[in-house]
Amino acid sequence: MAGPMVLAEAVHKSYGRLEVLRGIDLEVAPREVMCIVGPSGSGKSTFLRCINHLEKIDAGRLSVDGELVGYREHDGKIYELREREVCRKRAEIGMVFQRFNLFPHMTALGNVVEAPTRVKGEPRAVAEERGRALLARVGLADKVDVYPNQLSGGQQQRVAIARALAMQPKLMLFDEPTSALDPELVGDVLDVMRGLAQDGMTMVVVTHEMGFAREVGDSLVFMDGGVIVESGNPREVLANPQHERTRAFLSKVL
Amino acid sequence: MTVGSDGISGPAGRAAGAGVRPEAIRAIPLRHPWRWVAAVVVLAAAVALVYTFASAPDLKWDAVGQYLFFPRIEEAILVTLELTVLAMVIGIALGVLLAVMRLSVNPVVSTVSWFYIWFFRGTPVLVQIFFWYNIATILPFIRLGIPFTHLQWVGQTNNIVSPFLAAVLGLGLNEAAYMSEVVRAGIISVDHGQTEAAQALGMTRVRVMRRIVLPQAMRVIIPPTGNETISMLKTSSLASIATVAELFYIQEEISNSNFRIVELLIVASIWYLVMTSILTFGQYYVERYFARGSARQLPMTPLQRFRRMLLRSHVAPPLVTADPSAASSITPHSR
Numbered sequence: 001m002a003g004p005m006v007l008a009e010a011v012h013k014s015y016g017r018l019e020v021l022r023g024i025d026l027e028v029a030p031r032e033v034m035c036i037v038g039p040s041g042s043g044k045s046t047f048l049r050c051i052n053h054l055e056k057i058d059a060g061r062l063s064v065d066g067e068l069v070g071y072r073e074h075d076g077k078i079y080e081l082r083e084r085e086v087c088r089k090r091a092e093i094g095m096v097f098q099r100f101n102l103f104p105h106m107t108a109l110g111n112v113v114e115a116p117t118r119v120k121g122e123p124r125a126v127a128e129e130r131g132r133a134l135l136a137r138v139g140l141a142d143k144v145d146v147y148p149n150q151l152s153g154g155q156q157q158r159v160a161i162a163r164a165l166a167m168q169p170k171l172m173l174f175d176e177p178t179s180a181l182d183p184e185l186v187g188d189v190l191d192v193m194r195g196l197a198q199d200g201m202t203m204v205v206v207t208h209e210m211g212f213a214r215e216v217g218d219s220l221v222f223m224d225g226g227v228i229v230e231s232g233n234p235r236e237v238l239a240n241p242q243h244e245r246t247r248a249f250l251s252k253v254l
Numbered sequence: 255m256t257v258g259s260d261g262i263s264g265p266a267g268r269a270a271g272a273g274v275r276p277e278a279i280r281a282i283p284l285r286h287p288w289r290w291v292a293a294v295v296v297l298a299a300a301v302a303l304v305y306t307f308a309s310a311p312d313l314k315w316d317a318v319g320q321y322l323f324f325p326r327i328e329e330a331i332l333v334t335l336e337l338t339v340l341a342m343v344i345g346i347a348l349g350v351l352l353a354v355m356r357l358s359v360n361p362v363v364s365t366v367s368w369f370y371i372w373f374f375r376g377t378p379v380l381v382q383i384f385f386w387y388n389i390a391t392i393l394p395f396i397r398l399g400i401p402f403t404h405l406q407w408v409g410q411t412n413n414i415v416s417p418f419l420a421a422v423l424g425l426g427l428n429e430a431a432y433m434s435e436v437v438r439a440g441i442i443s444v445d446h447g448q449t450e451a452a453q454a455l456g457m458t459r460v461r462v463m464r465r466i467v468l469p470q471a472m473r474v475i476i477p478p479t480g481n482e483t484i485s486m487l488k489t490s491s492l493a494s495i496a497t498v499a500e501l502f503y504i505q506e507e508i509s510n511s512n513f514r515i516v517e518l519l520i521v522a523s524i525w526y527l528v529m530t531s532i533l534t535f536g537q538y539y540v541e542r543y544f545a546r547g548s549a550r551q552l553p554m555t556p557l558q559r560f561r562r563m564l565l566r567s568h569v570a571p572p573l574v575t576a577d578p579s580a581a582s583s584i585t586p587h588s589r
Contacts, residue, residue, distance in 0.1 A: 052454055083458055091456025101451035105469045115455035118465060160451075167455060 003066050005030050005171055005202045006051060010060035013046055020046045022226035023060070028171075028219075033203045035213035035234060038223035039249060044206045047223070048173050051204065052093045053086055064093065065170060091119055094164030098176040100156040102148040108135060108159045109144045112166045120167070127166070134162040138192045154185030158192055165196075172196065174205040210254055214238050222246045317517040321508065322524065330504035331525055337421060337490040337500055342483050344426030349433025354463060356438055367434065374431035380492050383424030387496040389415055421493035421500075429486060436478045440471030472544045480537035484530045501525060 006028035013021040020043045028034050036044045049055040050062055053070040062069045070086060072079045081089075103111050112131035116122040135144055138158035140151075148156055157177055164172060174193065178186040190212050197203060197216050207213060213220050213234045220234035222243075230243045238254070241247045307313065321327060355367035374382070390411040399406025415423075444467045452462040491502035501522050509518040542555070554562065 054450060054453065087453075087456045087458050089456075090454055093454070095451075095454035097447060097451060099447055101445075101447040103448065103451070103466055103470075114465065115457065118461060119456045163455070 002030050004028060005032070005065055006204065007063045008047075008060070009062075011047065011050065011057050011062050012059035013043075013050060013055060013057050020226055021050070021057070024223075024226075024228060026221060026228065026231070028202060028204060030202050031200045032218045033197045033201075033205065033216055034219045034221060035217040036204065036206045036221045036223060037208065037210070037213060037249075037253075038229075042223040043226040044223045045175050048095075048175050048204060048206050051171075051173055052090050052095055054095075064089070087119070091115070091167055092170050094167060094169035094172040096157070096160050096164055096172070096174045096177045098179050100148075100153070100160045100180070102156050102160055102163070104148050107145050107147055108140060108151070108162075111148070111159055112163045115163070116166050131162070131166055134165050135159070137195075138162050139188065152185060153181045154188045157181065157189045161189075161192055161196075170202065172201055172203045174203065174207065176206050176208065178207070178209055208253060210238060210250075222249065224249070314514065314517055317514050318520050318524075321505075321514075321518060321521045324508070324521075326504050326508065327501070327521060327525070330499055330501040331529075333418075333498065334487065334490050334500040334502075335529070337418075337425065337493055337498065338483065338487045340422045341425035341429055341490065342486055344422065345429025345433045345482070345486070346479065348427070348430035350437050350468075352430060352434035353437035353441060356434065357441060371431045371434055374428050375435075379424060379428040379489060380495060382428050383421055383492055383496050386415060386420035386423045387417060389420070417493075417496040417498050421490070421496045421498045424496075425486065425490060425493070429482065432482060433479070436482065437471070437475055439478075440473075440475035441467055443474045444470045469544075473541075476537070476541050476544055480533065480540070483537075484533050487529055487533065488526060 004027045006026070008024050008026045011021055011024040012019070022043075024043075024047055026034075036048070038044050046055055050057050051064060051069065056070060067089070068078070069089070070081055072081055072085075102108075103114065106114060109128065109131050112134060113124065113127040116127040116130070117124055132141070132144060135141055138161055140155060140158055140162070143151060143155060143159070148159065151159065161177075177193070178189050181189065186209070190209065193203070193205070193212070194216050205212075205217070217234040219231065220237045221231040222229045222237065222241075222245075224245050230237060230241060230246045237246070238250065241250055308315070352367045352370060355363045356371070358364045358367075393411050396409045396411050396414055397406055398408075441463075448466050448470065449462055452466045453459075457465070490500055493500050494503035494506065497503065505518040505522040509515045539555070
């Protein structure tokens with residue numbers, strides 16, 4: 001039995017005097033889909049960004065697939081990792097952003113093959129073939145040569161997912177992937193994510209889509225004020241929240 | 255409109271409900287009498303100005319024509335172009351380096367860049383050219399060697415730093431300070447989300463800069479760089495102080511012997527104008543190239559605009575809508 005894909009123990013993070021994360025403990029098993037919900041400013045996006053070291057944690061331990069994030073432990077001491085090592089680990093974790101962040105000067109296919117060819121050194125032909133397959137998988141086979149600004153938000157986000165998948169990650173992080181989309185475009189993106197979950201991808205999803213959390217999520221975490229207030233099976237937490245704060249939040253969003 | 259959809263009332267209701275495209279509006283155009291007044295005034299002033307110079311008794315226009323294609327002037331134009339190109343190559347290359355250094359997380363590196371910009375932007379370029387020109391008076395020899403060994407190379411400064419090189423160094427090193435600020439502005443203008451997305455894919459900082467940030471920064475960098483190049487073309491005339499045989503130096507040399515000072519200044523000005531005009535034209539196309547992916551539709555080239563104008567005068571549609579055939583030929587992915 002493999003260990004957890006993500007393991008957080010008492011993770012703390014501050015910006016100056018503002019404590020954003022005040023002790024996060026959680027565990028994500030391989031093939032698990034974990035949804036993190038909570039009001040804005042609760043620290044959920046910050047925690048997600050800590051997992052691939054876009055943010056540094058101040059205290060606690062955070063590891064992905066059994067290895068510390070951003071550090072190396074040797075003889076009881078913790079050493080900061082070199083940039084190259086941090087990059088190598090990030091390459092194994094896919095991330096999808098709220099604002100897509102596609103590279104506007106590259107076509108959809110260009111976006112998808114950039115990292116496999118430049119970071120992993122894959123031959124262009126191989127990367128392009130997989131890139132085309134991935135774009136087809138997210139329903140954009142006909143948009144291969146189109147620049148991002150000619151795509152709708154939903155299409156851009158699906159290209160962004162294909163771009164992350166092109167690195168063949170073992171973990172996918174989603175930071176409010178549908179929050180910047182028109183309501184009618186949300187469905188396509190969620191469909192792609194649902195398909196990914198069915199294929200056994202380990203996913204951590206920060207979201208406001210309670211329907212998605214209930215239907216696709218294996219676990220649900222409710223965060224507020226930098227701590228985990230409540231967690232468990234999504235259907236149970238959503239139907240029968242134990243904590244007062246969870247109840248208040250859910251009554252507003254459901 | 256308060257009228258119901260059944261078209262009970264007047265003609266407006268009937269047209270709205272019918273679903274046919276109404277006839278194009280044929281309004282009587284607004285008159286603009288002040289445009290005509292302004293045009294007449296400007297034309298009169300222009301005629302007066304041209305007449306004053308054309309009829310100046312001691313201005314010999316045939317001398318202007320005679321010297322315009324004088325072989326020495328033509329050679330000088332080439333020197334001016336060489337100076338401009340070399341100085342800009344140094345300026346841009348070093349400018350990009352300085353800008354990246356300035357934004358580096360390494361405090362030593364960013365401080366070095368700060369001091370460079372502070373020094374070279376803070377002293378007149380004329381002084382800098384003259385300094386390099388006279389460097390041999392304080393450092394007669396240049397020694398390059400590996401410390402604590404006998405390996406060394408010695409050269410006479412006068413032989414190495416020619417007047418031309420002194421001018422290129424003076425102009426180029428000064429330009430680098432300005433270019434670095436141009437490049438830095440471009441880099442800062444790129445959304446930080448781009449860097450994050452690239453880092454999340456496992457790219458190193460250097461690669462993020464080269465592949466993701468700089469190409470996008472180009473769109474912001476190109477217009478002021480064109481500006482700098484045009485400016486450099488004219489600033490290169492300062493190389494005359496280092497006795498470089500560029501356009502300004504040669505025209506002065508000629509007028510010193512024949513005393514046709516203004517005539518030769520006109521010759522030089524004509525050539526400077528021709529060269530800057532060509533650069534302006536080139537800049538337009540470079541900008542267009544780097545607008546790929548940022549504008550949905552690229553701006554038309556002057557040629558395309560001219561063709562469109564001819565076309566329109568024949569067909570004369572009432573509304574200027576983008577016709578699809580012209581639009582498709584200029585979308586970014588037509589290559």
